[in-house]
Amino acid sequence: MPAEPTLAAGARLALTTFTTLPVRAGRIDRTVAGTAMTLAPAVGALLGALLAGVLLLLAVAAPPLVAAGVTVGVAALLTRGLHLDGLADTVDALGSYRRGPAALEIMKKPDVGPFGVVALVVVLLVQAAALADLATRPGPAVLAAVVTATAAGRLGVTLACRRGVPAARPEGLGALVAGTVAPLTPVVGAIAVALVALAAVPGRPWQGPLAVVVALAVAVPLLAHVVRRLGGITGDVLGATVEVVTTLVYLGLVLSG
Template sequence: MTPPSWTDGPQPRTGRLDGLRLALTTLTVAPVAGPRRLDRAVAGRAMTLAPAVGALLGALLGGVLAALAAGLPALVAATLTVGLAALLSRGLHLDGLADTVDALGSYRSRERALEIMKSPEVGPFGVVALILVLLLQVGALAQLSARPLPALVTAVAAAVAGGRLAISEACRRGVPAARPGGMGALVAGTVHPAAVAVAALAVAALAVPAVPHRPWQGPAAVLGSLLVVVGLRVHLVRRFGGVTGDVLGFLSETATTVIAIGLILF
C-alpha cells in the first residue's frame, strides 16, 4: 500500500472526507479506509471532528453499559464497559496517560523526559496513574448505570466527547509541538479556536440530560474539565516544550474521568 503524503499543499476535492477518515481511524477501530492524503489541513479537520467522534463512541458505550447493567452487577457492567472503551480506541489514550505521567514523574530534563515518554516501557508512575484512572472510571460508570436510559447514554456520550474535546483544545492554533516529528507535530496548532469554542458548547449541551434533576450539572462538569485541561496543557507545554501524541492521550483520559466524576457528585 502506498503511504499517504505528509504535505501542506492544498486539499483536493476528492479528499474532503479525509479529515473524517483520519479522525475515525485514529480515535477508534472503525473499519474505514484511511485518508488518501495526510497533511496538516487534514489533521486539523480530524482533530476538529474529534468531539463528534467521541460522542458517537460514547453513545455506543452508554448503550452497552445499560444492556450489561440490566443483567449484571453494576461494578461488573462498568468494568466491562471501560474495557470495551479501551479496546475500541486501541488503548492509545491510556498509553499516552501512562507515558506522560512517567515523563512528569521523572523530574528529568526536557530532552530526557521526552525520551522517557517515547519509551515503550511503563514505569511505576504510569502504572499507578493507569490504575487510579481506570478505578475512577469504573466507579463513576457503576454509579451512572442506575440512571434512566436517556440520562445514562448522554452521560457516557458527554464524558467520552469531553475527552476528545480535550484533544481539540490541545491542538488549537498557537500550541506548539514538542518534537519536529510524530503525531504531535502533525496535529499541533491545526484547530481554530472558534471550532474549540463551538465544540465545547455542543458537548456541554449534550450533557444537559445527563443529570435530569440538575440540568446545570452536566454542562458544569464539561466546562470544569475544560478548565482542568487548559491548566494541564499550559503546564505540559512549559515542561516539554509543546504537545505530543502521548500528551493528547493523557489530556483525553483526564477530561473523560473528570466529567464522569462531575456527573455523579451531590
C-alpha cells in the first residue's frame, strides 16, 4: 500500500492531537508532525465554529453566563482537557523555581499543585466571563470572535514548534514536533487569523487583529522563558500555550475603551 500523502497525514494528526474527533491515526513522523503543527490554527478555527454554535444556541434559552460556562465545558470535552492539564503542569513546574530535569519531573506528577489550580481557575473564569460578554453580540461577531480566539490559541503551538526551539525531552510529543515548522509559517498564520478577527468586534475592526498580535507578542517571551527553565518544549508546554493565547485573545476582544 502506498504511503499516505504528507498533507493528508498531517491533517489527520492535527485532528487527533487537538480534538476528540473520531479520526483514525495514520502515518506519523517529523515531516507529518510539521504539517500537523502548521495546520493547527485551521483545526482551531473548526473547533471555534463548533463552540460558537454551542454558545449561540444556548444563549437563546439561558443567561449569557450559563451559556458561556457550558461552552467552556464543551471546549474542554472536545479537547480531552489536555490543554488545561498542560497549563496546570507547566505552571506548577515554573512555580517550583526548579530547572531542567527537576522541573520536568514535577510536570510528570499526576496531581495538581496550588500554582496549577490558581492558573486553571483564572483561565476558566476569564474565558467564561469573556464568552458571556460575546454572547450578547450579533451572531456573525460571535462566530468571528470564537473562531479567532481558538485559532489563535493553536497558532501559539505553531509558533512554539518553529525551527530553533528545542524539545525538553528526547521522547514524547515535544520531541516529535519541536523545530518542525518553518519560521515564516506563524507569520502567515497570524495574518490569516487577524483577517478573521476584523469581524470580531462590531464597530472596531482594528480591535480583533490587535488582540491577536498582542497575545502572540506576549507568548513569544513566555515561551522563551519556559525554554530557558525547562530546556525546551513539551506537550504540556504546547497545551499551556494554547490556553494562554486563547485567554489573552478573548480578553482583548471584550476590553472596551
